[in-house]
Amino acid sequence: xxxxxxxxxxxxxxxxxxxxxxxxxxxxxxxxxxxxxxxxxxxxxxxxxxxxxxxxxxxxxxxxxxxxxxxxxxxxxxxxxxxxxxxxxxxxxxxxxxxxxxxxxxxxxxxxxxxxxxxxxxxxxxxxxxxxxxxxxxxxxxxxxxxxxxxxxxxxxxxxxxxxxxxxxxxxxxxxxxxxxxxxxxxxxxxxxxxxxxxxxxxxxxxxxxxxxxxxxxxxxxxxxxxxxxxxxxxxxxxxxxxxxxxxxxxxxxxxxxxxxxxxxxxxxxxxxxxxxxxxxxxxxxxxxxxxxxxxxxxxxxxxxxxxxxxxxxx
Amino acid sequence: xxxxxxxxxxxxxxxxxxxxxxxxxxxxxxxxxxxxxxxxxxxxxxxxxxxxxxxxxxxxxxxxxxxxxxxxxxxxxxxxxxxxxxxxxxxxxxxxxxxxxxxxxxxxxxxxxxxxxxxxxxxxxxxxxxxxxxxxxxxxxxxxxxxxxxxxxxxxxxxxxxxxxxxxxxxxxxxxxxxxxxxxxxxxxxxxxxxxxxxxxxxxxxxxxxxxxxxxxxxxxxxxxxxxxxxxxxxxxxxxxxxxxxxxxxxxxxxxxxxxxxxxxxxxxxxxxxxxxxxxxxxxxxxxxxxxxxxxxxxxxxxxxxxxxxxxxxxxxxxxxxxxxxxxxxxxxxxxxxxxxxxxxxxxxxxxxxxxxxxxxxxxxxxxxxxxxxxxxxxxxxxxxxxxxxxxxxxxxxxxxxxxxxxxxxxxxxxxxx
Numbered sequence: 001x002x003x004x005x006x007x008x009x010x011x012x013x014x015x016x017x018x019x020x021x022x023x024x025x026x027x028x029x030x031x032x033x034x035x036x037x038x039x040x041x042x043x044x045x046x047x048x049x050x051x052x053x054x055x056x057x058x059x060x061x062x063x064x065x066x067x068x069x070x071x072x073x074x075x076x077x078x079x080x081x082x083x084x085x086x087x088x089x090x091x092x093x094x095x096x097x098x099x100x101x102x103x104x105x106x107x108x109x110x111x112x113x114x115x116x117x118x119x120x121x122x123x124x125x126x127x128x129x130x131x132x133x134x135x136x137x138x139x140x141x142x143x144x145x146x147x148x149x150x151x152x153x154x155x156x157x158x159x160x161x162x163x164x165x166x167x168x169x170x171x172x173x174x175x176x177x178x179x180x181x182x183x184x185x186x187x188x189x190x191x192x193x194x195x196x197x198x199x200x201x202x203x204x205x206x207x208x209x210x211x212x213x214x215x216x217x218x219x220x221x222x223x224x225x226x227x228x229x230x231x232x233x234x235x236x237x238x239x240x241x242x243x244x245x246x247x248x249x250x251x252x253x254x255x256x257x258x259x260x261x262x263x264x265x266x267x268x269x270x271x272x273x274x275x276x277x278x279x280x281x282x283x284x285x286x287x288x289x290x291x292x293x294x295x296x297x298x299x300x301x302x303x304x305x306x307x308x309x310x311x312x313x314x315x
Numbered sequence: 316x317x318x319x320x321x322x323x324x325x326x327x328x329x330x331x332x333x334x335x336x337x338x339x340x341x342x343x344x345x346x347x348x349x350x351x352x353x354x355x356x357x358x359x360x361x362x363x364x365x366x367x368x369x370x371x372x373x374x375x376x377x378x379x380x381x382x383x384x385x386x387x388x389x390x391x392x393x394x395x396x397x398x399x400x401x402x403x404x405x406x407x408x409x410x411x412x413x414x415x416x417x418x419x420x421x422x423x424x425x426x427x428x429x430x431x432x433x434x435x436x437x438x439x440x441x442x443x444x445x446x447x448x449x450x451x452x453x454x455x456x457x458x459x460x461x462x463x464x465x466x467x468x469x470x471x472x473x474x475x476x477x478x479x480x481x482x483x484x485x486x487x488x489x490x491x492x493x494x495x496x497x498x499x500x501x502x503x504x505x506x507x508x509x510x511x512x513x514x515x516x517x518x519x520x521x522x523x524x525x526x527x528x529x530x531x532x533x534x535x536x537x538x539x540x541x542x543x544x545x546x547x548x549x550x551x552x553x554x555x556x557x558x559x560x561x562x563x564x565x566x567x568x569x570x571x572x573x574x575x576x577x578x579x580x581x582x583x584x585x586x587x588x589x590x591x592x593x594x595x596x597x598x599x600x601x602x603x604x605x606x607x608x609x610x611x612x613x614x615x616x617x618x619x620x621x622x623x624x625x626x627x628x629x630x631x632x633x634x635x636x637x638x639x640x641x642x643x644x645x646x647x648x649x650x651x652x653x654x655x656x657x658x659x660x661x662x663x664x665x666x667x668x669x670x671x672x673x674x675x676x677x678x679x680x681x682x683x684x685x686x687x688x689x690x691x692x693x694x695x696x697x698x699x700x701x702x703x704x705x706x707x708x709x710x711x712x713x714x715x716x717x718x719x720x721x722x723x724x725x726x727x728x729x730x731x732x733x
Contacts, residue, residue: 026410027432031403125524128495136495136522138424140451143431153435155402228398230427232497235398275400276392276407283395 003178007171014167018160021151030159034227036268037162038220042241043248043260044169045216048176050246051254053209054189055108059100059116060245062123063214065236066093067221072133072231075141082161086222093218094211101207108192124237138232141225158223165223169216173257176212185209217245240284244268247287251294253303262302345388346381346655348373348645349414351404351429353421356396360580361634362421364627365443366391368635369418371617372642382649394420401428409436415655418641419443421634423497430454439648439661441641442682444634446471446501449681456661457682460641462599464687465679472505472546474691474715475573475595476513478724479544486543486569490519492533492557493548493574502548502574518542525553530560537566544570545728551577555587562590562732571728572596578694579633581702588700593731595724598692599673600632601711604719610672614639630705640671691715693724695731 001009021030042060049055070092071085078084104115128136143154151157176182184205187195196202225231244267252263267290271283298305350369353362373387381387390412392404401420408414409432417433419426419442426445430452433440439456442448447467449457464470479486491506493499499522510517518540523533534557537545545568547557554577561571572595577583579598584591600608618631628635645660647669652659668677679685691714697704704710712722725731 027406028403028410031406035399035403128524135500137497137500138427140427142451154431155406224399227402228428229431230398230424232398232424234496235424238397238399240397272403275395276404 003171003175006174010167010171011164014163018163021156021160027153027155030153030155032269032272034155034159034162034223035272036265037159037166038224039244039248039264039268040166040261041162041169041220042217042245043252043264044166044173044257045213045220046245047249047254047257047260048173048185048216049209049213051249051259052177052182052185052189053206055105055206055210056113056246057116057210057213058113058242058246059120060217061237061239061241062116062120063093063096063217064221064224064241065123065127065233066096066214067218068224068231068236069127069133069221070218071222071225072139072141075225076132076139081144082157082223082226085225086161086165086219089222090215090219093221094215096218097211097214098207100214101210105203105206105210120237120242124233127233127236134232136233138230139225140230141228143226143229154226158227161223165219169219170257170261172212172216173260176209177257181205181208243284243287247291249301251290251301253301253306255300256303259301259303266302344385346383346385346416347388347390347412347414348416348418348642349390349405349408349412350418351392351394351401351408351420351425353396353425354393356394358396358421360582360627362396363625364622364631364635365421365638367621367625367627368614368618368631368638369642371614371621372639372646376646382646383654390414394425396422396425398424398428401425402432405429405432409438416645416649418645419445421638423448430457433457437657439657439664441645441664443638443641446498449683453681455665455682456657458644458661458664458678459683460637460644460676462637462673462684462688464689465681465683465685467683468501468505469508470505470687471502471597471689472509472573473687474597474689475546475570476506476509478595478691478693478714479570480513482569482724482726487516488518488540488542489515489544489546490537490540490542490568491517491521491546492519492537493522494525494527494550494553495522496525496550498550498576499548499574503546506546506548506573515544523553525550527553527556530556531564533557534560534564534566538564538568542568544568546573547571548574549576551580551583554578555583558587558590558594565729567727567729569726569728570595570724573691580628581630581705582628584630584705585700585702589697591694592697593693593695593725593728595691595693595714598632598690598711599634600636601690601692601708601713602706603708603711603721604690604713605708607719608636608672608674611636614672629702636673640669640673640676643671644669644676688716690719693722693731695725 046060049057067089070089074080074085074088104112107115133139147154147157184200187200188202192202248263248267249260253259274282352366353359373389376387394400421443423445426442426448434454442459444461445459489510491503493503519537554575575596578596615631618635622629622631648660648663652663668675677685693712696710713719
C-alpha cells in the first residue's frame with residue numbers, strides 16, 4: 001500500500017470513528033478514548049527516534065508539555081482557538097526538538113538519554129518560573145461554550161481532533177519507515193559508524209527524526225489544557241508520559257509503525273479499565289509486569305512475535 | 316355497565332399496585348454519591364483520611380434511615396492525585412454508575428478538571444479544600460468547604476498579619492519566602508497584598524524549588540536581611556526543612572511561619588516536636604478551643620480509632636472534620652429541598668446557613684465561606700515528640716480570629732526556644 005492510499009485509509013477510519021460521537025451517549029467512552037489516543041500519538045512519536053533510530057528519549061513529557069503550554073500561551077495572549085494551539089504547539093515542539101538534536105545528538109546511548117532527561121528538568125524549571133503561563137500556580141483554559149460542527153459536547157470535539165491527529169502521526173511514522181530516510185535511520189540504529197562510512201548522513205537524519213518525533217509529541221499535548229481546563233507543571237511534566245511512551249512501543253514492537261499503535265491501544269485500554277475496576281495502584285504495576293514479561297519473552301514486542309509466527313507459517 | 320366498572324376498578328387497582336411497586340423499588344435503590352479521591356500518589360495520606368470521614372458520615376446517615384428514605388452509597392475511584400484522570404472518572408460516575416450527586420476529591424488540582432463537566436451537567440458541586448478555583452469558572456453551583464473566606468488569596472494570610480500588627484512596637488520589615496508550587500504562590504500573593512496595605516517594607520521576597528534539600532542557605536540569606544517578620548508558605552517536605560533550618564541557623568526574628576502545610580498533621584507534629592516552638596501557623600482546629608466545637612469530639616472519637624488501623628493521620632484535626640462537614644451540608648440541603656433537584660440544592664446552599672461539626676457554615680456568592688475562619692496559631696511549650704501532648708490543650712495559642720483568640724503572640728520567635 002503506498003503512502004497516499006494509506007493516508008486516505010487512516011483519515012477515513014479516523015473520521016468514521018469520530019462519527020461515533022453521534023451514536024454513543026456515554027461521555028466516559030470519549031474521555032477514556034481521548035487518553036488512549038493521546039498515548040497512541042506519544043508512543044508513535046517516541047518510536048520515530050527511539051525505535052527507528054535507536055536513540056532513547058526520556059524527555060517525552062517535556063515535549064508534551066511544550067505543546068500544552070504553547071496552547072496556554074496563545075490562549076492567554078489572544079484567546080486563540082484550539083486549531084491555533086495545535087499548529088503552534090507542534091511547530092514550537094519541533095523547533096525545541098531541532099535544538100535538542102543540535103545540542104545532544106553527538107552523544108550516544110545512555111548519554112543521549114540522560115541529556116534528554118536533563119532537558120525535561122530544565123524546561124520544568126522554566127515553566128515553573130514563567131508566570132504568564134501560570135507558573136507554579138497553574139493556568140486555566142476554559143472550554144468554549146459553543147462547540148463547532150454541531151457536536152453535542154466539547155469532549156466530542158477533542159476526541160475527534162485527537163483521532164485525526166493520531167491518524168496523522170501514524171501516516172507520518174509509516175511514511176518515514178517506508179522511505180529511504182527510514183532505511184537510513186535503521187542503518188543508524190544497527191551500526192552508526194558503519195552507516196556513516198557507507199555514506200548515510202547520520203547527523204542530518206538524526207536531527208530530522210528528533211525534530212519530527214518531538215513535533216508529534218508536542219502535538220499530543222496541545223489539546224491537553226482544553227481537556228483538563230486546568231494545567232500545572234507537575235501534571236504536564238508527569239513521569240507517566242515518559243514511561244508510557246517508552247513502554248508502549250516496547251510492548252507493541254519498535255520496528256514498525258504498527259507496534260506503538262498496538263502497544264498504546266492495549267496498554268492504554270488496560271490502564272483505563274483497571275483504574276475503574278481493580279485499583280489505580282495496579283496501573284504502574286501492570287506496566288512494570290508487562291515490560292518485564294515482554295523484555296524477557298518477546299524482546300521485539302507483539303509485532304516481533306507476529307513476524308516469527310508468519311515466518312514459521314511460510315516454512 | 317357492570318363489566319365496565321369492574322374493568323375500571325381493576326385498571327385502577329393494577330395502576331395503584333404498579334405505582335406502589337415502583338415506589339418501593341425506588342425507595343430500595345441507594346442514593347449514590349460519587350467522587351474521585353486521592354488514594355495513591357502524593358496526596359494519598361490526606362485523601363484516605365477524607366475518605367474515612369465521608370464513610371463515617373454515610374454510616375451515620377444510614378443508621379438514621381438514610382436520605383429521602385434511601386440508603387446512601389458512596390461510589391468512589393482513586394484519582395491517583397493525577398488531574399488527567401479526573402474528567403474520565405467523573406464522566407464514568409455520571410454516565411455509567413448513574414450517581415445522583417457528586418462531590419470533589421481533595422485539592423485544587425483535582426477539583427478544577429471536574430469543573431467543565433459539572434457546568435455542562437448543571438450539577439451542584441460541593442468541593443473539598445480547593446484554593447480559589449471558582450475565580451476563573453464563576454460557576455454559580457460551586458461550593459467549597461475550606462474556611463478560606465470569600466477572597467481566599469487575601470483572607471488566607473490575614474490572620475498572620477493581623478497578629479503581627481498587634482505587636483508592640485509594630486513591625487516594619489518583612490521577608491516573604493515560599494516554594495515554587497501552586498499553594499505557596501497563592502499564599503505569597505495574598506501576603507504581598509497585606510504587606511502593601513500595611514505599609515511594611517519587603518526586605519526579602521523569593522521562592523525556592525520544592526525539591527530543595529538544604530534549606531540553611533535560604534534561612535541564612537533571610538537572616539542577613541534582619542527582618543522583623545518572616546512569612547513562609549510551604550508544603551510538608553519544605554515546611555519540615557525550613558523549620559529545621561531555622562532552628563539550626565538560630566533564626567532571629569519577631570515572627571516566623573504563617574503558611575506551613577504539614578504541621579496540621581500528626582506526622583509532622585511528632586517529627587518536629589519541640590522545633591515547632593514559637594512557629595506561627597494556620598490550623599483548622601485546636602483542642603484549646605474544643606468548647607467552640609461541641610460536636611466535634613463525637614466525630615474525632617470515631618475517626619481516630621479507624622485512622623490508626625488504616626495508617627493515616629491519627630489526629631484528624633485538619634481535613635477529616637471538613638470532609639464530614641461537606642457531606643453534612645449536602646445532607647441538610649437534600650432534606651430541606653426534599654429531593655435531588657440540582658438547581659434547588661444550589662439555591663438552598665446559597666441562601667441558608669448550615670449547622671455542621673465544624674461550626675456554622677454560610678456560603679458567599681462565589682461558593683466560598685462568607686466569612687474566613689481559618690485559625691492563626693502559635694505553637695509553644697512542646698516538650699518532646701510524642702503525639703499525646705497534641706491531643707490535649709496547652710500547646711497551641713489561637714491568635715486570630717478574635718472570637719477564637721486564646722492569647723497573644725510570644726515574640727521574638729527565638730525566645731520561644733528557651
